Amino acid sequence: MLDHPFFPTLYAEFDFFHCSCLVREYCPGGDLLTLLQRQSDMRFSVPSAKFYAAEVLVALEYLHMMGVIYRDLKPENVLVQEDGRIMLSDFDLSLQCDVFTQAFKM
Template identity: 90%
Template sequence: LGIQHLKLLHRVGGGGIGNVYVCKINNTATELNILGMLDHPFLPTLYAEFDFFHCSCLVREYCPGGDLLTLLQRQSDMRFNVPSAKFHAAEVLVALEYLHMMGVIYRDLKPENVLVQEDGRIMLSDFDLSLQCDVSPKLLKCNASIMDKNYNCYSHLSLSTKKNKLVVDIPEPEVELRAEPANAQL
């Protein structure tokens, strides 16, 4: 812990050899570590980090759409229509799934921390309350025929056309990987 991790709120007093301040511990180090390991379209990319006086500055992309709360407040009846709600919820879930696979427990989910990118996609922000932990993916179930080296997934293809578009239905493998966070550090 160093001075760069503290936010000076106000001076309480002082003496002959020093001053006493009320400080808040910034979790910038946690946020910096987390941002440095992320690579996902719904999560911020860390471009640079530097210290400026007593502040740690993190440079990441700008989201001109504001946040989800502002977008919600712009709706005529202060609510999203069902397709929009499903769209935003699905993207948040995909981002959270990725974070969990990376061993990050995101603990500050609220509309103000869901930013809107230029293309309308979401981006989670504000990782200072997040926890990092170890993950170890576990194979939960598998279908032996799919895992067999002679299995050819293309033998089950079904082709159809819809409105002049070729649709290829490829069966999903019956394999599920789950990363379970362990040893979360509070």
């Protein structure tokens, strides 16, 4: 459903015994938490923090336009591509807006 450079491509999904497996695009940079822990003083420079915050904001804006509520934003779910760009992952807690709207109708 999502076709945007800030979201990994899902290539396949299959069940293996009692596990559900997803084959998605590989992000060799790891996640944002790992990248943060590799920094000498355990924090990003101001330009880096602005860059990552802006990319996450653009990704969330796209999800909002697609009617998706992303409810699991944390550094472990922000993957880093080879070129330093981000990808959001882990959509298991996400909701479609129509489901969200119906849940709160009284």
